[in-house]
Amino acid sequence: MSQLHEQVREKEKEIQVAAEKNRKLAGKGADSSLEGSADNSLSTLTAGFNKSWNKGWGKSGHPGGN
Amino acid sequence: MQGIKYLRDKDVPFSAICVVTENTLDHAAELYQFFCELGCHSVGFNVEERVGIHTTCCNSTQKVRLFWKKLFGAWSQSPEIVVREFNHILTWMHILCADAERSETALQHDIFPSISRTGDVVFLSPEFLDAHSSEYQNFIVGNVREHSLVELVKEFHSLNYVSDFLKGVKRCRRECGYFEICRGGDASNKFFEQGTTNATETVHCTNTKQQLTKAILEVL
Numbered sequence: 001m002s003q004l005h006e007q008v009r010e011k012e013k014e015i016q017v018a019a020e021k022n023r024k025l026a027g028k029g030a031d032s033s034l035e036g037s038a039d040n041s042l043s044t045l046t047a048g049f050n051k052s053w054n055k056g057w058g059k060s061g062h063p064g065g066n
Numbered sequence: 067m068q069g070i071k072y073l074r075d076k077d078v079p080f081s082a083i084c085v086v087t088e089n090t091l092d093h094a095a096e097l098y099q100f101f102c103e104l105g106c107h108s109v110g111f112n113v114e115e116r117v118g119i120h121t122t123c124c125n126s127t128q129k130v131r132l133f134w135k136k137l138f139g140a141w142s143q144s145p146e147i148v149v150r151e152f153n154h155i156l157t158w159m160h161i162l163c164a165d166a167e168r169s170e171t172a173l174q175h176d177i178f179p180s181i182s183r184t185g186d187v188v189f190l191s192p193e194f195l196d197a198h199s200s201e202y203q204n205f206i207v208g209n210v211r212e213h214s215l216v217e218l219v220k221e222f223h224s225l226n227y228v229s230d231f232l233k234g235v236k237r238c239r240r241e242c243g244y245f246e247i248c249r250g251g252d253a254s255n256k257f258f259e260q261g262t263t264n265a266t267e268t269v270h271c272t273n274t275k276q277q278l279t280k281a282i283l284e285v286l
Contacts (some may be wrong), residue, residue, distance in 0.1 A: 004243050005162060007283050012163045014286035019160035022153055027136040028107070 074105050081104040087114045091129045094136035102146045110150035111137070113273040116258050118196050123269055124260040130273045134281035142285065151278055158247055159282075175235070175250075177222050187218050189228060190263075191254035199257070202227040227253070230264035238266050248275040 008015065080099055089095060101109040113130060116123045124130055134151075141149055150168050180192040186206045188194040193203035204228055208218045222228055235250030242248075248271050252261045257272040 002243055004246075004279070008162050011283060011286045015156065015159045015163055018152075018282075018286065019156045021142070022148065022156045025145055025148045026108075026153055030144075050223050056131065 080108045081108045081110070083110045083112060085112050085114055086124070086133065088124055088126070089127075091124065091126070091133045094133045095140040098137055098140040099150075102144070106147060107151070108148035109152060109236070112214065113270075115255060115273075117193050117254060117272045118180065118258065124273055125269065127272060127277060131277040131281050132276045135285050136258075138282050138285045151274070152282070155247065155279055155282055157190060163247075175232070177219055179215060181210055181215075185211040187215065189222055189225065190231060193254035193258070194227075197254075197257065199227075201261075227257070227263045230262060234262075234264045234266055239265060244271070244276050244279060247279060251275075 070101075072078075082104065084097060084101065087095075097111075113133075114120075114122065114124050134156060137149070138152060139154060154192075175190075178190050178191065180188050180195055182195045184194065186209050188205040190198075196240065197205055199205065207221055207225065210218070231253045234256060238248070238250045239245045251266075251268060251271045255268045256263050256265040259265070259268045259270070
């Protein structure tokens with residue numbers, strides 16, 4: 001396990017609380033490109049995470065670029 | 067601001083992007099509050115980066131990390147809007163915690179074609195539309211007035227700047243502990259910072275991925 005993975009797992013409870021706050025906000029939005037929809041299943045989250053990169057969210061901030 | 071007022075009046079949801087400069091790094095909480103009051107559904111924070119003719123960027127790693135810490139603190143206390151960066155990292159962390167046995171997902175890079183007003187096509191980063199490079203033929207794959215986009219996309223893997231980028235990504239994967247978060251970074255940042263797309267760590271990935279992750283873990 002990498003050092004980063006260990007650091008993350010040590011904060012598992014706190015992460016769950018923060019992720020839940022985030023999920024509720026993201027689920028409210030009209031932008032379906034945001035990961036974190038009302039469906040909180042792991043497969044949906046993972047798909048959303050991958051999709052966010054494939055749509056250029058990582059860099060430009062929104063689908064379609066800067 | 068008048069345009070935003072029209073959106074709000076008609077209940078049209080919108081997102082915002084904020085470029086964070088050295089001058090605004092000290093005002094994380096105020097920035098967050100401003101966007102909450104603006105009424106946007108989500109906001110993304112782009113820490114100033116070296117792109118095209120813009121040659122300055124935030125070089126103070128410690129200040130950037132403090133910015134993320136204060137911003138995450140403000141968001142945690144009052145989570146009113148989605149912050150793109152927190153959304154991304156928290157989702158990754160949540161997946162990691164929930165699925166200890168998960169296998170690494172296959173790495174896929176979007177071709178991300180961008181088309182200029184004259185029809186020129188570049189791949190990987192829209193920032194390449196204005197870029198000059200004799201080595202990479204200005205990143206232009208072709209023109210949609212002469213070839214179909216489908217034909218141009220077939221050239222993706224034959225381009226020098228794409229194969230260079232993929233070599234750099236392989237090294238990122240091998241060498242960097244943050245690879246799962248950044249997936250190898252952005253081709254345009256690599257080129258504008260280091261003159262080649264065959265590169266690994268950039269100031270941009272340090273500021274927006276590594277420092278962000280460290281800041282969130284420190285605050286939690």
